[in-house]
Amino acid sequence: MTIRVAESAQAPSFQKAALPLLEDAQLRRNVRHATDVIQLKRAQVVAETVDWQELRTTASDTKAHTLRYLDHYLLQFEKACTAAGGQVHWAADADDANRIVADLVRGYGGNEVIKIKTMTSDETGLNEALEHEGIRAHETDLAELIIQLGRDRPSHIVAPALHKNRSQVREIFRETMHLPDLGDRPEDLTAAARRYLREKFLRVKVGICGANFLVAETGSVCIVESEGNGRMCLTMPEVLISLAGIEKVIPSFQDLEVFLQLLPRSATGERMNPYNSLWTGVHANDGPKHFHVVLLDNGRTSVLADAEARQTLHCIRCAACLNACPVYRQTSGLAYGSSYSGPIGAIVTPQLLNMEHGQSLPYASSLCGACYEVCPVKIDIPEVLIHLRGRVVREQKSALDAEALAMKMAAAIFASRRRFEAAQRLGRLAQGPLVRKGWFGNLPGLLGNWTRVRDLRALPPQTFREWWKQRAKNAERSGHA
Amino acid sequence: MRVSLFITCYNDTLFPATGQAVVRLLERLGHTVDFNPEQTCCGQMHYNTGYQQEALPLLRRFVRIYRDAEAVCVPSSSCVAMMRDHYPKMAAEQNDAGLARAVDELLPRVYELTELLVHRFGLEDVGAYFPHRVTYHASCHSQRSLHLGDLPLRLLRKVRGIELVDLPNIDRCCGFGGTFAVKMGDVSAAMLAEKMRDVENTRAEVVTAVDNSCLMHIFGGLHRQRAGVETAHIAEILAATESDEVPA
Amino acid sequence: MPDARDAILERICSATRRGADENAPARAAEEFAAIARPYLRAGRLDAEARLHLFIDRLHDYDAHVVETSADSLPRTIANVLQQHGQRKVIAADGLPHEMLPRDFEFLAEREAGIEDLNECDGIVTVCTVAIASTGTIVLAHGPGEGARRLSLIPDRHLCVVRAHQVVETVPEAFDRLAPSATHPLTFISGPSATADIEMTRIRGVHGPRFLDVVVVR
Numbered sequence: 044m045t046i047r048v049a050e051s052a053q054a055p056s057f058q059k060a061a062l063p064l065l066e067d068a069q070l071r072r073n074v075r076h077a078t079d080v081i082q083l084k085r086a087q088v089v090a091e092t093v094d095w096q097e098l099r100t101t102a103s104d105t106k107a108h109t110l111r112y113l114d115h116y117l118l119q120f121e122k123a124c125t126a127a128g129g130q131v132h133w134a135a136d137a138d139d140a141n142r143i144v145a146d147l148v149r150g151y152g153g154n155e156v157i158k159i160k161t162m163t164s165d166e167t168g169l170n171e172a173l174e175h176e177g178i179r180a181h182e183t184d185l186a187e188l189i190i191q192l193g194r195d196r197p198s199h200i201v202a203p204a205l206h207k208n209r210s211q212v213r214e215i216f217r218e219t220m221h222l223p224d225l226g227d228r229p230e231d232l233t234a235a236a237r238r239y240l241r242e243k244f245l246r247v248k249v250g251i252c253g254a255n256f257l258v259a260e261t262g263s264v265c266i267v268e269s270e271g272n273g274r275m276c277l278t279m280p281e282v283l284i285s286l287a288g289i290e291k292v293i294p295s296f297q298d299l300e301v302f303l304q305l306l307p308r309s310a311t312g313e314r315m316n317p318y319n320s321l322w323t324g325v326h327a328n329d330g331p332k333h334f335h336v337v338l339l340d341n342g343r344t345s346v347l348a349d350a351e352a353r354q355t356l357h358c359i360r361c362a363a364c365l366n367a368c369p370v371y372r373q374t375s376g377l378a379y380g381s382s383y384s385g386p387i388g389a390i391v392t393p394q395l396l397n398m399e400h401g402q403s404l405p406y407a408s409s410l411c412g413a414c415y416e417v418c419p420v421k422i423d424i425p426e427v428l429i430h431l432r433g434r435v436v437r438e439q440k441s442a443l444d445a446e447a448l449a450m451k452m453a454a455a456i457f458a459s460r461r462r463f464e465a466a467q468r469l470g471r472l473a474q475g476p477l478v479r480k481g482w483f484g485n486l487p488g489l490l491g492n493w494t495r496v497r498d499l500r501a502l503p504p505q506t507f508r509e510w511w512k513q514r515a516k517n518a519e520r521s522g523h524a
Numbered sequence: 525m526r527v528s529l530f531i532t533c534y535n536d537t538l539f540p541a542t543g544q545a546v547v548r549l550l551e552r553l554g555h556t557v558d559f560n561p562e563q564t565c566c567g568q569m570h571y572n573t574g575y576q577q578e579a580l581p582l583l584r585r586f587v588r589i590y591r592d593a594e595a596v597c598v599p600s601s602s603c604v605a606m607m608r609d610h611y612p613k614m615a616a617e618q619n620d621a622g623l624a625r626a627v628d629e630l631l632p633r634v635y636e637l638t639e640l641l642v643h644r645f646g647l648e649d650v651g652a653y654f655p656h657r658v659t660y661h662a663s664c665h666s667q668r669s670l671h672l673g674d675l676p677l678r679l680l681r682k683v684r685g686i687e688l689v690d691l692p693n694i695d696r697c698c699g700f701g702g703t704f705a706v707k708m709g710d711v712s713a714a715m716l717a718e719k720m721r722d723v724e725n726t727r728a729e730v731v732t733a734v735d736n737s738c739l740m741h742i743f744g745g746l747h748r749q750r751a752g753v754e755t756a757h758i759a760e761i762l763a764a765t766e767s768d769e770v771p772a
Numbered sequence: 773m774p775d776a777r778d779a780i781l782e783r784i785c786s787a788t789r790r791g792a793d794e795n796a797p798a799r800a801a802e803e804f805a806a807i808a809r810p811y812l813r814a815g816r817l818d819a820e821a822r823l824h825l826f827i828d829r830l831h832d833y834d835a836h837v838v839e840t841s842a843d844s845l846p847r848t849i850a851n852v853l854q855q856h857g858q859r860k861v862i863a864a865d866g867l868p869h870e871m872l873p874r875d876f877e878f879l880a881e882r883e884a885g886i887e888d889l890n891e892c893d894g895i896v897t898v899c900t901v902a903i904a905s906t907g908t909i910v911l912a913h914g915p916g917e918g919a920r921r922l923s924l925i926p927d928r929h930l931c932v933v934r935a936h937q938v939v940e941t942v943p944e945a946f947d948r949l950a951p952s953a954t955h956p957l958t959f960i961s962g963p964s965a966t967a968d969i970e971m972t973r974i975r976g977v978h979g980p981r982f983l984d985v986v987v988v989r
């Protein structure tokens with residue numbers, strides 16, 4: 044079994060990947076604008092929901108419960124979906140999933156598919172795998188289309204093209220749709236996409252989607268979307284294939300009354316997104332004649348096995364944590380080297396990869412807690428980040444690097460008053476050559492990352508404890524006098 | 525009341541003026557302050573960077589030093605957050621019932637400075653005088669972990685002579701984040717740039733907060749830019765009076 | 773692939789530290805029933821305020837709303853269609869005859885091909901339930917609600933909502949939808965829209981660009 048999450052195994056560290064992005068003023072402007080707008084809308088519709096915290100609690104409890112009985116609920120889903128005319132497949136890893144989908148498409152004689160935005164298929168690299176088999180995949184979500192035609196990477200879970208502005212989108216459409224006179228108003232660009240895709244909706248025989256929720260009780264699948272491209276892909280083709288992570292299952296139809304209140308408000312700041320679709324297997328005279336679900340593991344069971352980080356699998360991919368994250372805000376999702384970015388990406392990617400890659404990601408956070416505050420399913424992301432940092436340190440392959448050494452030394456110093464005080468004195472002595480007029484110049488090593496952009500005042504001549512001791516002595520003396 | 529000071533390792537070493545201000549303030553309010561020099565660090569840096577094993581002895585040390593304290597005052601919200609958010613779990617993982625109980629008993633007596641003043645002492649006006657234009661930065665731990673809300677602002681509003689101005693995006697992280705500031709130096713710098721822009725837009729003379737860690741970072745950036753804006757821990761503002769010869 | 777299935781199920785069992793366990797379904801059901809649901813289930817508004825809220829929310833989504841009475845419903849539908857110059861209009865199969873204007877000729881859904889859907893000026897349906905707090909209409913695609921593609925391909929959707937179908941909260945809607953849980957369900961909240969380009973909301977990407985809601989008091 045080889046677990047793959049997009050190209051993340053080859054991705055550079057977060058620090059490295061961030062550098063060119065931080066230089067990209069246009070990208071940063073676009074990201075700031077987009078996240079500010081969504082956050083404001085979200086804040087408004089959350090504030091008007093008087094039972095928001097209660098909804099979060101029930102959602103979190105429901106997810107935690109489901110994960111405890113995940114095997115049971117998956118089997119229940121499989122049974123119900125099959126009884127309704129669907130077929131369920133199980134994929135251990137990304138390659139498995141891609142193979143199953145490609146075989147199905149070819150089995151139905153297709154060489155083209157239309158797709159609804161699915162992060163899971165980005166995770167498995169489905170489009171490239173299909174292309175390899177001579178099958179052409181058409182993304183139909185506007186943002187995904189922009190990414191696909193622009194040969195770019197998604198920078199956000201919900202709005203993957205938010206790092207592009209209108210004129211950048213126009214350039215992409217002009218070139219790839221051969222529309223030299225295309226305007227740059229969002230209306231023009233949207234209309235161009237509508238025309239470009241409509242023919243495909245009415246012609247292509249196989250649709251591919253993900254799933255926002257799989258309902259165990261009924262075997263139903265739920266997809267939440269805005270544009271109607273989802274409904275097109277779910278309804279028009281003869282064959283529909285849904286690729287879904289195993290954690291997408293929820294116990295009952297009624298649970299949707301909770302999740303469908305949380306997800307749209309968190310994701311796009313709408314009380315309800317324009318379209319939610321639910322279907323169960325195959326419906327006579329309405330929609331596809333063949334329906335398949337591919338249940339994907341690809342590392343999820345190893346996340347499940349880590350009790351402290353298991354809550355990562357609660358995620359409903361709303362991206363509220365991305366929008367709220369001050370780190371994401373600077374770099375966009377492109378620095379995370381994975382389909383999943385922002386705070387959730389920082390915890391889910393390395394875990395899916397069993398901590399063998401993406402070790403810099405748990406450190407891509409100032410632990411400010413904004414993600415936890417907005418997460419509709421109450422994933423304590425900072426807690427998980429710290430836990431994963433612990434795993435990075437403990438499972439580190441290379442023995443003691445400079446940081447580990449410094450940390451061990453600091454621990455020894457803090458363990459003893461004598462050593463702590465000696466270190467304070469030593470620091471004052473040793474800083475001499477580095478200090479100019481009471482300030483540090485450029486410090487060596489890791490601390491150089493501090494002084495590169497910030498000044499640092501030299502250690503003061505007296506520590507607090509020295510002052511305290513002195514004061515006590517003075518008091519004693521004046522008492523004696 | 526007898527207040528035991530946990531000054532924190534970095535205040536002790538880098539910001540003695542803050543500790544002195546806490547002492548002055550509490551004594552002015554009629555309390556007795558004691559300082560046990562056996563104290564060192566709460567373990568946050570280690571814990572948050574992934575060296576959780578190394579943080580454990582510091583927890584034990586903290587409990588040993590303060591277990592009989594009437595009230596522990598900590599002029600740093602992030603250190604209090606470390607204790608409240610992680611000590612109980614760390615203790616529980618040791619399968620040491622005694623330790624877990626000691627932590628549970630001690631934590632309710634640990635106060636961040638503004639909590640001590642407002643919640644424990646029931647004070648908002650501490651008799652301070654600080655004739656400057658000041659803006660307050662709500663550090664992440666102070667709001668999202670300690671949920672201080674407007675406690676610090678309530679204290680600041682009662683300071684005589686102060687001109688308090690709102691900081692835009694007050695709840696946005698300044699980019700410090702402990703070792704984050706050096707491990708992800710460039711991203712941290714970008715976050716700092718936004719914070720400095722907000723600070724400068726207030727035209728404040730002084731930025732204050734309940735954490736010197738954030739302030740060290742913010743001031744480091746402001747000073748590098750020669751922005752002419754000072755920082756001061758909230759204790760230093762609350763300790764200041766008319767009779768102070770050298771205002772900040 | 774049966775071996776992937778077994779392998780995944782086994783990994784789940786060992787990850788959750790449960791062996792294969794006959795009683796799991798019963799215990800799952802018990803634990804599931806114990807999950808607290810302290811959120812709002814029943815609404816608090818009276819009928820009038822509820823309708824108001826519903827119409828308000830629809831306006832927020834740029835839907836076009838007309839209020840009418842049962843008696844004037846055919847007239848109102850005719851007016852709305854006329855107002856937008858709609859000529860070729862498809863009526864969902866199973867729509868009650870008495871609600872349609874007699875002097876207007878509708879194309880029946882069962883007679884309409886894809887081309888008709890693509891070219892027509894609009895369609896008429898009823899719905900199963902509507903949610904005031906979110907401005908949502910829900911189609912369960914039974915009689916009068918059309919197959920899913922009917923309310924998808926055309927550019928204009930006229931939906932008739934009766935006052936008694938409007939509930940205030942999402943949980944109330946789910947109570948009413950329970951009997952239709954395995955039908956295809958479509959929740960529609962305003963016309964199709966995107967905000968993918970600079971967060972500017974644009975109406976009508978692939979679904980209907982216009983949604984007319986006729987509320988029958």
Ligand code: SF4
Pocket residue numbers: 309357358359360361362363364365387414417418419420421422
């Ligand atoms: S972690 Fe929470 S906030 Fe982030 S995408 Fe997942 S559900 Fe949304």
